[in-house]
Amino acid sequence: MANNERYSIFSIRKFKAGVASVLIASGFFIAVGQPTSVLAEESTDPSTTMTSSTGEASSTSDMTQAGEENANSTTTMAQPTAAAQPTTAEEVKTAVAENIKENTEIPAAYLEKANEDGSGPFLAGVNSVIPFEAFGGDGMLTRALLKESDKAPWSDNGSAKHPALLPLESLTKNSYFYEVALDGPAAGRTGKDLIDTLKSTGTHTYKAAVKVYAEKAGMPDLTSQVTERSINVTINGLTPVADVKKAVDENIKTETAIAAAYLEKANADGSGPFLAGVNGTIPFEAFGGDGMLTRLLLKASENAPWSDNGADMNAPILPLDKLAKGQYFYQVALDGEAAGKTGKDLLDVLKDGSHVLNATVKVFGNKDGKADESNVVATRQVKVNINGLTAVENVKKAVDENIKAETTVPAAYLEKANADGS
Numbered sequence: 001m002a003n004n005e006r007y008s009i010f011s012i013r014k015f016k017a018g019v020a021s022v023l024i025a026s027g028f029f030i031a032v033g034q035p036t037s038v039l040a041e042e043s044t045d046p047s048t049t050m051t052s053s054t055g056e057a058s059s060t061s062d063m064t065q066a067g068e069e070n071a072n073s074t075t076t077m078a079q080p081t082a083a084a085q086p087t088t089a090e091e092v093k094t095a096v097a098e099n100i101k102e103n104t105e106i107p108a109a110y111l112e113k114a115n116e117d118g119s120g121p122f123l124a125g126v127n128s129v130i131p132f133e134a135f136g137g138d139g140m141l142t143r144a145l146l147k148e149s150d151k152a153p154w155s156d157n158g159s160a161k162h163p164a165l166l167p168l169e170s171l172t173k174n175s176y177f178y179e180v181a182l183d184g185p186a187a188g189r190t191g192k193d194l195i196d197t198l199k200s201t202g203t204h205t206y207k208a209a210v211k212v213y214a215e216k217a218g219m220p221d222l223t224s225q226v227t228e229r230s231i232n233v234t235i236n237g238l239t240p241v242a243d244v245k246k247a248v249d250e251n252i253k254t255e256t257a258i259a260a261a262y263l264e265k266a267n268a269d270g271s272g273p274f275l276a277g278v279n280g281t282i283p284f285e286a287f288g289g290d291g292m293l294t295r296l297l298l299k300a301s302e303n304a305p306w307s308d309n310g311a312d313m314n315a316p317i318l319p320l321d322k323l324a325k326g327q328y329f330y331q332v333a334l335d336g337e338a339a340g341k342t343g344k345d346l347l348d349v350l351k352d353g354s355h356v357l358n359a360t361v362k363v364f365g366n367k368d369g370k371a372d373e374s375n376v377v378a379t380r381q382v383k384v385n386i387n388g389l390t391a392v393e394n395v396k397k398a399v400d401e402n403i404k405a406e407t408t409v410p411a412a413y414l415e416k417a418n419a420d421g422s
Helices: 063-067 088-098 106-114 143-145 147-151 190-202 241-251 260-265 294-295 299-303 342-349 391-404 411-416
Strands: 009-012 020-025 028-031 049-052 056-057 103-106 176-182 204-216 219-235 255-258 329-334 355-367 370-386
Touching: 088 176, 103 143, 103 299, 106 190, 106 355, 143 147, 143 176, 143 219, 176 219, 176 255, 241 355, 255 260, 255 294, 260 342, 294 299, 294 329, 329 370
Parallel strands: 103 219, 255 370
Antiparallel strands: 009 020, 020 028, 049 056, 176 204, 204 219, 329 355, 355 370
């Protein structure tokens, strides 16, 4: 089977051995949401029995019914390349050390869209043991731990079935198993209990241990640990929609003025922070960044420092306290001649004289970690007074034409002036 071919995944109800939300993937079962793992040899015989780590056997005859119940618990795994030689323990150690990030941040969007009952791929391999080749499946939290994930697509709960990312090339199928064990309030929790804990704890950095085990008789051998890596995983908590709506209503001005000096110093090509979020959509937490036009829409900007194009990197102003990172997105859409324009085109329009523009602030929800512009969470109308620029040539002309070459100051004026020159 080619490296980019996908496994067909089915969901099964609880085994008699107590394994919940089990996935069968081209020859082996993956336990999702429980630390127990189950592995099966490839077989089309419906009477085949599987052995869990507890030693109990269970029939596969009820697969069809269970698959219908849990059809939404799907993911995609990469097919390991058929290697001439089995993957060695040293190769696994090297891959874990080199291909897994030391620090990973999970956007709130990923957590928000994970199945509420804790099923599905998001938590697969978290506080549970599954095959190592499943590490980088689409929609899995563990996918984000791989360095390669920075350029790879993501879909909520693997709905798009994007190709999985193997933790190392030519990984021998069924030879290694892994788990990512979280500490703190998440320690030992699985399924709905774990997803609820991650959501209620809020933004938190967990110490996580990535452990890889050898196999024995087709099962993970928890007594034979091949390697372990300690990492930090920051999971961003969630911000309720009601809090976003309240913040937009209470913390954004109904009218604001943009000083000509700010406009003049903006990058001439329209790049940089000044126009970020204006006629464009970016994360909501970027609303109040230093040097951004949108910063000036916030009431808190009145007492906050400013630097041209954010050169001083002054602290951003959040639209609301404890705003989740990556959960919401926004845009400030201008009307009139500025409608729809971006970059240099937009900057040139704003510079061309003074304007009073109507702006619509829109906040969106998310889908697959990106802005979902079909889901408008909050809106607000704002008047933006843009103080246009006066050309240097016009200033020179005014000086030349409107200032006298010679003048006389009457003595009476001097007499009445303050004696101390103030």
